[in-house]
Amino acid sequence: MTQQTWQHYIDNEKQSSDDLFITEDGKTFAGRHLIIDLWGCQQLDHLSFIERTLCDAAKVAGATLLHIHLHHFTPNGGVSGVAVLAESHISIHTWPERGYAALDIFMCGNTQPKKAVELLKQKFQPQRIEISTHLRGIIKE
Numbered sequence: 001m002t003q004q005t006w007q008h009y010i011d012n013e014k015q016s017s018d019d020l021f022i023t024e025d026g027k028t029f030a031g032r033h034l035i036i037d038l039w040g041c042q043q044l045d046h047l048s049f050i051e052r053t054l055c056d057a058a059k060v061a062g063a064t065l066l067h068i069h070l071h072h073f074t075p076n077g078g079v080s081g082v083a084v085l086a087e088s089h090i091s092i093h094t095w096p097e098r099g100y101a102a103l104d105i106f107m108c109g110n111t112q113p114k115k116a117v118e119l120l121k122q123k124f125q126p127q128r129i130e131i132s133t134h135l136r137g138i139i140k141e
Contacts, residue, residue, distance in 0.1 A: 030137025040127025
């Protein structure tokens with residue numbers, strides 16, 4: 001795409017109200033991508049608990065769950081998977097033997113991913129949590 005074509009695409013996208021881009025604090029962007037490390041967690045090998053937790057996290061954030069797929073590993077019991085959302089996704093990878101879970105939440109539109117983080121804290125009861133946030137798809141203005 002040429003620069004002129006790309007600028008035309010961006011200008012047209014700015015006019016669209018149904019693309020779920022977010023405008024906040026003078027920036028327009030696709031969504032927030034939260035990278036979450038949970039240490040000292042509970043129930044990281046409990047498949048149905050993790051499935052219910054991801055569903056609840058999507059709901060509390062105001063997101064629309066489309067599909068969830070989780071895989072339970074043996075022999076350590078770790079779980080890896082993704083909740084596919086209309087507004088993007090929540091993914092999880094667990095290491096129960098280390099009490100560690102790696103999650104990422106990427107959401108666009110009128111969702112509130114920080115509410116999902118609060119629910120994850122409540123459910124997994126980590127002793128330590130590290131979160132970084134990246135704004136995806138920032139439109140230069």
